[in-house]
Amino acid sequence: METDCLEIVNLWKTRHYGLSVVAPLLLEMRELASLFSYFDIQHVNRSSNVPAHLCAKFACTLTVTESWTGTRPSFLLTSLLVDDARSSFVE
Template identity: 80%
Template sequence: MKTDCLEIVNLWNTRHNSLSIVAPLLLEIGELASSFSSFVIQHVIRSANVPAHLYAKHACTLLVTESWTGSRPSFLLTSLMADDARSSFVE
């Protein structure tokens, strides 16, 4: 998993010794992640993670839960297409 929040990465890496209020949540995520052959949380700069940043920004404005099944939300389409174009050059 990639995030532009370095604090989350640091909390994840120290979750077993953490007194943070989110430590129990991170431990639960760790238990769920154990079913995967590999799971890491990596820091990326915000410009490399535009769709996730836009989604988080959008989520902060919501009063209810939104979900999309089989469709992409219109506010993310441009950044998703740009992100897809960038990733095709990287691989």
């Protein structure tokens, strides 16, 4: 998994997140990660993770849970298209 949040990466790798506000999330991730033969979290620059950054930014503005099934939200569409085009060149 890739994230632009270096704090999450460091907490994951050190397992010292007992007092962190994200501890419940990291504990759930550990449980789900145990279902895989290998799982790791890596830090990437925010510029390399634009769609995820836009989703997180948008989520901070919501007062209710929102989900998109079968559609792409308009605020994210351009970023997804650029990200998809960029990944087409990765071998």
